[in-house]
Amino acid sequence: MLSLTRRSVALGAAAMLALAGCGGGGGDKGGSSGGGGGAKKVTIEWWHIQNTVPLRPVWDQIAKQYMAQHPNVTIKIQPIENEAFKAKLTTTTQSGKAPDLFQTWGGGVLKQQADAGLVKDLTQDVQPWIGNLQQIALKPYTIDGKLYGLPFDNGMVGFWYNKKLFKQAGIDTPPTTWTGLLDDVKKLKSAGVTPIAVAGKAKWPEMYYWSYLALRIGGANVFANANNDFSGPAFVQAGQKLKELADLQPFQKGYLGADYDTPNGQAATVGLSKAAMELMGQWAPSVEEAQSNKKLGDDLGFFPFPTVEGGKGQITDAFGGGNGFAVGKDAPPQTIDFLKYFLSVQSQQMAAATGAILPTAKGAETALKDPRALEVLKTVSGASAFQLYLDQAYAPAVGQEVNDQVSALVAGKASPQQVAEAITKTAKSQ
Amino acid sequence: MARPGLTDERSRGTATMSRTELLADGGNERRRRRLRRWLTITLFLLPALVLFMLLVLAPIVIAGYASFFKWNGLGGPPTDYVGLDNFRTLLSDEVFHQDLWHAVVLVGLSLVVQLPLALGIALLLNQRFRGRAVFRVVFFAPYVLSEVIAGVLFTILFDPETGVKFAQGWLADPNTVLYALFIVLTWKYFGFHMIIYLAGRQNVPQELLDAAATDGATGWQQFRHVTLPLLGPTIRISVFLSIIGVIQLFDMVWVLTTGGPVHGSETLAVTMFNFGFKRFQVGYASAISMSMFVISLVFALIYQRFVMRRDVQGAITVMGNQG
Numbered sequence: 001m002l003s004l005t006r007r008s009v010a011l012g013a014a015a016m017l018a019l020a021g022c023g024g025g026g027g028d029k030g031g032s033s034g035g036g037g038g039a040k041k042v043t044i045e046w047w048h049i050q051n052t053v054p055l056r057p058v059w060d061q062i063a064k065q066y067m068a069q070h071p072n073v074t075i076k077i078q079p080i081e082n083e084a085f086k087a088k089l090t091t092t093t094q095s096g097k098a099p100d101l102f103q104t105w106g107g108g109v110l111k112q113q114a115d116a117g118l119v120k121d122l123t124q125d126v127q128p129w130i131g132n133l134q135q136i137a138l139k140p141y142t143i144d145g146k147l148y149g150l151p152f153d154n155g156m157v158g159f160w161y162n163k164k165l166f167k168q169a170g171i172d173t174p175p176t177t178w179t180g181l182l183d184d185v186k187k188l189k190s191a192g193v194t195p196i197a198v199a200g201k202a203k204w205p206e207m208y209y210w211s212y213l214a215l216r217i218g219g220a221n222v223f224a225n226a227n228n229d230f231s232g233p234a235f236v237q238a239g240q241k242l243k244e245l246a247d248l249q250p251f252q253k254g255y256l257g258a259d260y261d262t263p264n265g266q267a268a269t270v271g272l273s274k275a276a277m278e279l280m281g282q283w284a285p286s287v288e289e290a291q292s293n294k295k296l297g298d299d300l301g302f303f304p305f306p307t308v309e310g311g312k313g314q315i316t317d318a319f320g321g322g323n324g325f326a327v328g329k330d331a332p333p334q335t336i337d338f339l340k341y342f343l344s345v346q347s348q349q350m351a352a353a354t355g356a357i358l359p360t361a362k363g364a365e366t367a368l369k370d371p372r373a374l375e376v377l378k379t380v381s382g383a384s385a386f387q388l389y390l391d392q393a394y395a396p397a398v399g400q401e402v403n404d405q406v407s408a409l410v411a412g413k414a415s416p417q418q419v420a421e422a423i424t425k426t427a428k429s430q
Numbered sequence: 431m432a433r434p435g436l437t438d439e440r441s442r443g444t445a446t447m448s449r450t451e452l453l454a455d456g457g458n459e460r461r462r463r464r465l466r467r468w469l470t471i472t473l474f475l476l477p478a479l480v481l482f483m484l485l486v487l488a489p490i491v492i493a494g495y496a497s498f499f500k501w502n503g504l505g506g507p508p509t510d511y512v513g514l515d516n517f518r519t520l521l522s523d524e525v526f527h528q529d530l531w532h533a534v535v536l537v538g539l540s541l542v543v544q545l546p547l548a549l550g551i552a553l554l555l556n557q558r559f560r561g562r563a564v565f566r567v568v569f570f571a572p573y574v575l576s577e578v579i580a581g582v583l584f585t586i587l588f589d590p591e592t593g594v595k596f597a598q599g600w601l602a603d604p605n606t607v608l609y610a611l612f613i614v615l616t617w618k619y620f621g622f623h624m625i626i627y628l629a630g631r632q633n634v635p636q637e638l639l640d641a642a643a644t645d646g647a648t649g650w651q652q653f654r655h656v657t658l659p660l661l662g663p664t665i666r667i668s669v670f671l672s673i674i675g676v677i678q679l680f681d682m683v684w685v686l687t688t689g690g691p692v693h694g695s696e697t698l699a700v701t702m703f704n705f706g707f708k709r710f711q712v713g714y715a716s717a718i719s720m721s722m723f724v725i726s727l728v729f730a731l732i733y734q735r736f737v738m739r740r741d742v743q744g745a746i747t748v749m750g751n752q753g
Contacts, residue, residue, distance in 0.1 A: 087707045094503050116504035254590020256691035257602025397709040413692045
């Protein structure tokens with residue numbers, strides 16, 4: 001009996017300790033969410049997906065500098081891999097919570113988050129300094145006239161090509177029309193060069209082809225005017241044109257199982273000069289380098305997606321997007337101040353110097369070392385129109401359906417007509 | 431059983447009490463005792479029960495509830511009630527049909543190839559020979575390896591450019607991917623079934639085999655009429671685990687192919703993940719998970735009731751019959 005009593009006393013003490021611990025934690029948290037400014041201690045929970053070099057250490061450094069200037073602010077950084085981030089954010093937001101500062105691509109997902117009241121409307125708070133950023137980059141983060149996120153990176157998709165391999169096939173200048181592209185694909189093939197690398201497992205790189213074709217055929221507003229109906233002639237023709245390309249079998253061996261950024265994926269295939277080109281965003285050169293451990297250097301060139309004969313679109317209409325951050329609804333006000341610091345010309349120059357992003361702060365582009373990056377940045381800031389990636393512009397269900405369907409089309413498992421109908425069906429059910 | 435005797439003695443001693451009083455008194459006593467017993471059981475079961483409710487029952491109930499809603503999982507509980515719409519869409523979805531077909535193919539292949547292979551190797555490894563322990567460990571090793579590591583290893587083996595010559599690009603072709611997946615699954619899990627069979631085989635008494643041999647039974651007859659029937663319970667449980675494993679198959683597929691190419695290796699669990707975490711159609715994903723739950727449950731009940739009847743005496747499904 002005595003021993004039992006003693007044990008229960010010990011247990012009770014342990015429980016008290018545990019409770020005390022909880023209480024302490026709760027107190028801290030209360031302080032952070034209620035912090036109105038001044039010297040009050042606050043914690044900013046920051047989830048980002050730049051979980052590898054080169055950007056991860058840069059983000060760490062920017063956070064460290066900010067914390068040194070603001071000793072009352074603690075920034076808790078959680079670098080998370082892209083897919084894991086999406087899964088983790090989903091489970092967190094289901095309970096009605098959101099991190100203070102987190103990755104966003106704008107578009108449909110951000111709209112869902114805004115509709116659910118999970119993210120802060122930043123329009124008023126950033127008014128004094130929003131002019132420091134490129135205006136075209138803000139478009140994907142503006143929903144119903146309100147700004148729900150800020151981009152630190154914005155760019156566009158285009159063809160990245162291997163000049164040496166093009167020369168080997170007797171091609172002097174990159175194509176500007178779809179027919180020209182198909183001709184060049186044939187030339188590359190007959191020269192024994194794999195024309196195009198694509199990641200059939202990841203699917204989204206295939207979606208770029210269909211999207212760009214629809215833009216070139218139906219004009220810059222084809223998606224804006226679609227109104228959830230993707231069965232129109234522009235979309236079906238886009239499928240037909242893409243099928244023309246796929247029928248030439250221009251892709252690397254086993255492309256259906258290839259990922260984008262793995263050692264045997266799309267980027268590595270181009271980086272190792274095993275394929276002549278890829279259709280990819282502004283980050284392409286840095287991923288090619290990272291995955292293949294080889295530098296293509298001046299052999300790598302960029303050309304915009306060619307026009308389609310008889311189409312309404314122009315070669316200057318850009319398709320792309322970037323990366324940004326949204327602010328959680330319960331985030332302490334210091335979060336926005338940190339975001340301002342994060343998007344200052346200095347911080348943006350640090351990030352731009354890595355070559356992994358195209359900065360959105362005006363003046364930060366001077367830090368870009370790669371002339372091709374500067375070229376992309378100039379093209380996108382001078383674009384005649386801008387369309388965000390479909391898998392981000394639309395609700396996730398529609399975006400994924402586009403990816404799935406286009407991937408089936410490229411694999412020869414669905415017709416252009418079926419693709420257009422399936423996407424329409426999903427879009428209408430949303 | 432000393433207590434019933436005690437009651438008897440007391441009832442005999444109180445012979446003056448009326449018969450009804452007597453009965454009532456004995457009933458009260460019995461009831462009190464039963465109550466105390468239940469109280470003890472409840473008390474000891476409580477921690478496990480609470481955890482079970484919180485981590486197993488509650489999620490099932492929530493998923494069941496969510497499956498009647500159109501819900502993207504954001505911002506609080508679902509509100510857009512759609513009745514059975516999610517299930518209707520599911521039943522007419524081609525991908526869902528494919529998933530079921532893939533499960534049937536994988537189960538069929540497992541029963542025809544994987545389990546006999548495991549059984550054969552288990553019987554071989556039961557023989558006395560030098561280095562037996564080493565072989566046992568070697569064959570069991572893949573099971574210990576993490577799914578992700580095994581998956582990555584096989585993506586290297588199946589690589590379209592640098593993989594093993596005859597298997598290059600199997601994961602990248604919609605027509606071969608399911609069989610490639612089966613090869614990986616067999617490699618990964620046959621060791622587990624082998625160990626179960628080995629344990630089962632060691633429970634077969636040597637006397638029976640000796641007796642059969644004395645009666646002139648050949649090696650095959652000994653296996654067919656002595657070893658195999660006595661391995662019955664083991665085989666039935668291994669078949670059960672294998673089928674349930676296929677219905678819930680996710681991680682290996684995710685690492686190898688994420689269900690592709692063009693849904694060629696997609697399973698129910700992969701489809702559910704895609705809708706829940708990529709398309710944010712949490713209501714629909716819940717409907718898929720409910721269908722998986724129902725399929726598993728119905729299968730488990732039927733299987734236990736009809737196939738494993740004698741092996742699981744006392745389990746819920748047969749309790750009524752056993753009295």
